[in-house]
Amino acid sequence: MTTFGAILKAHHIDYKLTNRSSLDEWFYSILDIPIDELSIFDISRSIRQDVFLEYVLPRAEVFLYEDPLAGDYDGQLLYDISMLTEAQPPSIMAILKRISAYLSQLDKHNLDSQSIKSIEKISALVRN
Structure with a gap:
């Protein structure tokens, strides 16, 4: 059972509020x-x-499989992922490639223009 606290502890970081x-x-x-x-x-x-992406992106992937428009507003999770930069380690890029592959299979007719732009940005991110 991985938590942010356990990750910090494994890296010998004593986080206090x-x-x-x-x-x-x-x-x-x-x-x-x-x-x-x-x-x-x-x-x-x-x-x-940009907190523990290698741990939270797989969870984001699950949310997207359940609902590609997941978030507090339609497409928020897509948008947040699309704002990541190319300066990610290979492990993060591998997760983003999986997410992009899934998103490329979606019927875009059911999506709003912002969600389509987010999907295109994610796709461009993993192509570079």
């Missing part, structure tokens, strides 16, 4: 929740913050 920002409080609140149990909100926020 010091800054009372909303981001810091959010992160502290999910430290001991298994990644497989994190909500779509938590997964999206982790992606936006």
